Amino acid sequence: MNQYVILNANDNVAVALQDLMAGTVISDLETPVTLQEDVKRGHKFTLQALSKNADVIKYGYPIGHVTEDVVAGQWVHTHNLATNLKDQLAYDYQPMTIPNHYQKEPERYFMGYKRDNGKVGIRNNLYIIPTVGCINPLLDIFVQQFKALHPDNGSFDNIIVLKHPYGCSQLGDDFEMTRRILVDAALQPNAGGVLVFGLGCENNQMDGMKAAIEAYEPINPDRMKFIISQEVKDELGDALDLLEELNEAAKDDHRVKCPLSDLKIGLKCGGSDGLSGVTANPLLGRLSDYIVAQGGSTVLTEVPEMFGAEQILMSRAKDQPTFEKIVELINEFKAYFESYHQPIYENPSPGNKEGGISTLEDKSLGCTQKSGTSPVCDVLQYGDKLKTNGLSLLQAPGNDLVSSSALASADCQMVLFTTGRGTPFATYVPTVKVASNSYIADKKPRWIDFDAGQLMNKSMDDLADQFIDFIIETASGRPTNNEQFGIHGIAIFKNGVTE
Template sequence: MKVNKTLRLDSADNVAVALTDLQPGELVSPPKAPTQGAHPEAESAASAIMLEIREQIPMMHKVAVTAISQGDTITKFGQVIGVAAVDILPGSHVHYHNCVLEGLPANFGSSTDAVMAKVPTTPANQRFFRGFRRANGRVGTRNFIGILTSVNCSATVAKQIAAAFSHPAVLQDYPNVDGVIALTHESGCGMRAAGEGFDALTRTLEGYVTHPNFGGVLMVGLGCETMQVQGFLSRAGLQDSATFSSFNIQEVGGTRAAIEKGVERVKTLLTAVNAQSRQQCPLAELTLAVQCGGSDGFSGITANPALGVAADLLVQHGGNVIYSETPEIFGAEHLLKARAVNADVAAKLSERIDWWQAYTRANGFELNNNPSPGNKAGGLSTILEKSLGAQAKGGTSPLTDVLLYAEQRKTRGLVFMDSPGYDPVSVTGQVASGANIIGFTTGRGSAFGFKPVPCFKLSSNTRVYDFMKDDIDINCGTIIDGEQTLTEVGAEIFEAIIAIASGEQTKSETLGYGDSEFCPWKIGAVV
């Protein structure tokens, strides 16, 4: 008889997580997280109660540890994740077939009006990394030349310019340049010249044109689009310089002339960008974007909280963290509000949730369209369960602000940026807001990278790490395996952040990911 095949995450939970595939007739004893102040002997006695498995339950999925009556709430992480659609017997599989949102109490979240203003203590042994300090004082973790477009119509020209510098031999005389990349998009015209969509694209482009991971930037327009290059530059307070250049295809004589002109401009930029070199910088200059994709039932137990530990360490050293994906905090927003530094920040988060409720209604779907099929195969049943696990990526630091999509970070520490849950769109906004390193957790496996910002990936389980070692940087499944503690893995991630920010290549960088993932959020009608 083996007693460590399941894990009960909170003493209030009526489900446990299967740590391995469970078969009908097996006897297990769900180890329970100790209740604060409880007598150890009482906890030991509770864990000794044997549970008979009634049906096949895949690893990472949930098993009922008590009888749950139809209409009763189902709890995991000590929080409500759904309602029982039918009577559920102990030892039964709990998933989307019997765990639903219909009938959810209006006050299912732990309501609180309290705000938290605790300032993390900066460690005495301040840490540093080696980054590229720009003329405006900001610091990059990479040194790319970026070719950006105002509109989809100039995408081909931008790609052709970048292609002229794609062979390694072309850049061999410029060892400090990480590459020349074209970031193109599908918008810039067929849109209103005002409103949410235009403002979001403007913020995104401005965030990239000025991003410290670009040592130099060339911006290419067509000439007749809604997102006029000169108008954009005027609003952003930008002008041509030794490290920034722009032109329109229609004004230089068409496609061939534009490509030739662009190639010459980039050749000029190469000298200036190569003159930049790494120097010692405090961790206060780092801004970490935290993301998850292809989550599973272990994500909220291993990879997400481990990344949260590293995020807290970075904040303690004066650094910054951007957490996002608004649809994936639905059901867990009360936990973030409780960490807001003041009532105004908590109210801003509520405003974004309200916006999303209206946005999804207007488009004929619900926030619970999430989880995805892959999430469900990995044991996640409802958006509440997914959100409660996802929010752990943000650690425990105070929430200092809530940003609009691609809005520049104005406060230090942990901030939340409004975005969809679609990873490329969300990360695009985080980078525009100032992120210069990305931590990406996955349970099902992820193929993702994001130039010009290095992206490191963390697996929630050992199975996917062993199967996708070329893609995943750190295995957090060692926590479930009993080989490392959450604190130890968090510390390992923190050290990786410093090394990657200083130039160490991530798996996604060695595979060449990052040219195609730039994906600004398109809000509003295309006409």
Template sequence: MPDTIRLDAADTVVTAIRALEAGHPVEDTATTGLIPSGHKIATRAHRSGEPIRKYAQIIGYAATDIAPGDHVHTHNVEFRNTDADYEFGTDLRPVAPASGDTFMGYQRENGKVGTRNYIAIVTSVNCSATAARQIAAHFTAERLAAYPNVDGVVAFVHGTGCGMAGDGEGFEALQRVMWGYAKHPNHAGVLMVGLGCEMNQIDWLLDAYGLKQGPLFQTMNIQNVAGLRRTIEMGIAKVEAMLPLANAATRTPCPASALKVALQCGGSDAWSGITANPALGYACDLLVAQGGTGVLAETPEIYGAEHLLTRRAATPEVGEKLVSLIRWWEDYTARNRGSMDNNPSPGNKAGGLTTILEKSLGAAAKGGTTPLTGVYKYAEEVRATGFTFMDSPGYDPASVTGQIAGGCNLVCFTTGRGSAFGSKPAPTIKVATNTEMFTRMTEDMDVNAGEMLTGGVTLEEKGRELYDLFLRVASGEMSKSEAQGLGDYEFVPWQIGATM
């Protein structure tokens, strides 16, 4: 097994596969100091200000002169905002023909397909969070034993809904999240719980989206019901009435085209863009070939790689929408006195990632190679099939909340440092980027993409393994995060705008 990996002949750095001592031979040079595993080594001299390349792309600029064999990281690399000349539709690759794959899902009346069968308690405001949690808590495993087709009763609560403007980006995003969860195919029934005087009025949502109350969709406000205790009692009664109806749903064969998978990463390291993310990208290509949909998100984490995605835009309009998101984020961070390079996190940097440009080039690999067919606002319903993109922050819970609201019925989450994340109602599959972390956190990780480095497994083999797991988990097999009960506290709508 080699000690380093070179990703492209044009790269000016290589990555250490294991920790290397000073003086260790590396290509035509030798290390000038200790190099941690996953970190970069210069293979040629860089003068101060000269670009540093990995993935055949610029990941930063030398902050000082860098000698061959030097450790290349935050101490000698500087970040600069991107200044790309965007091309649209210049890298459109044909999609492979479908082979008619299926999974066992829940066919809903509106034509959507669920991979799980929950009853959801959705709150409009933080003030109704306790009521929602206590309603859901009543439905223990013992009480649900009589309803084997119901996966659970889940409270989706958040810390906003009031003290905000009644229009604009923040309000509209929250309304889209509520609508998306109210209509999600993984929910057999929904109870919406509000306070009554909040800015985010449930009735406004019903009017805006044409939602109609019925046996499996109910609403209530604490103030109208006359208090917390009575609200909890009434909420329990409403859910009890839904349970027999929800339990009547059964799994039937459904086409793989009905799968909409959130492509997500968190706790990334240098191996994310080399093992797990490309494997997920290959799995995404297999899904798209079936007519399914992959939804990439985390706009700050494609920054510096967006020019590669615009080349895959199916139309110029799709590409322009992506560029407009990048410009919005540059303005958003600037007016809040931040930087796009505030991401990567300290953990990402410890794992070998130096700048957001490097992180983004690896993160974008989750989207595979097929055409980019649509770009969506945060929590907007994803209507296009194929490979798509949704605007979101890089904060994993907020990003996944938006993807699920957009209709994702499955989540695939790659991680290098080890992320304890799960989601409801769409289950999360976790992919480790390296064998060491997979072994240490085997109870949390579903797939070890580190075998691509340490076990001789090919990209195609690992991507196929992931795709096959999509179908099994969609059919009811529990992912490891799901089995541990994760997902009750990961509902985090993105708060945009001022809190008043």
């Protein structure tokens, strides 16, 4: 295994690929460097002396400046490196076109479920959606009743309860946000059947839910059922009857051959380390470019983790109006921070720092590698559904739970989630965990689905081919770890008043 990697010819730091001891000589450089102190895996060391306030260059871009004079071979991290970032900025459109690595690939297919509304699912799941958190305790009971009759989940691949604590005592946009995300879930292409379960007295009234769903498309009464528990004598028995009706409606569902242009994939990272931008995120970037070249869709979110790399994304906007949407996306999210008098550049987290990420620029330049090199075709607001094929950006925070759920709400049938530190969370669509290093892949086999740490010993071309095959198999029904172990969740962005 190599000791280090230099990510761009203009970089003045290298990233350690293994724990390196003080005194280690990096002898294969034009000017050999002796490490002045221990440097852990994923952390950075200087390739040359830098004067105080000099920029530290990684990925070919500044990730901050040194706060003191440093010598060649010195560990550079939060103790001697500070951000260069400012608050809201003005930007100029400077378009840049990067040829897609995959331009003349043969058309490929996966096995999916064709829906009556023209959408395509990669799972035939049963979603049970509470309108309000008050009724969460009831949901597991009638799922247990249904599974007692159908131990194999009946006509469905998975039965997923989307528990959440909201739906009442919310006002204004905060309430509308909750309703919108629940409606998005009801219309998710992976849903073979949906039961919307209400209480009756909540703010999130069932009539409002139905109207919001019908604003998108007509309700299919065979595939979507509704119950208000305060209006029936036996809510458990009645709910079980409705589940049986959904099960009957889905009994003849089967997979059919679908082009990859029908695939919509969310791109996400969490628990990142210093290798995330070296291995797992670039691997997702290659996958994204491949899906886009096949006519499919990918979605990049976590807006705060674009700060510091936003100008790269802006330069890839397909046109001036899209560029202006990206500017608005970035500056509006900065304004959101400012409205609560919070620092915009508090990120990265303690775990990120332990793993070798020093500043938000460092994190963002690594995070945005997930988008590959494709043009940005559209910008979506939180709760929006995909409108066009290609690469889109989605407004959502960096919070893993909320941003993963936002990707599922946008109609992504699958979320690819890179991690260097490890995390068990998964949203309500198949969530593929991609490890940035083999250590966490070996340590957490029930969490990790694919080990991008193999890039330490394999070429990107070879591993990308392997990963593409793996994703097509997953889209065609291969279960992810979160599915095998029943780990599903939904989280909703809260921004408003609770009465």
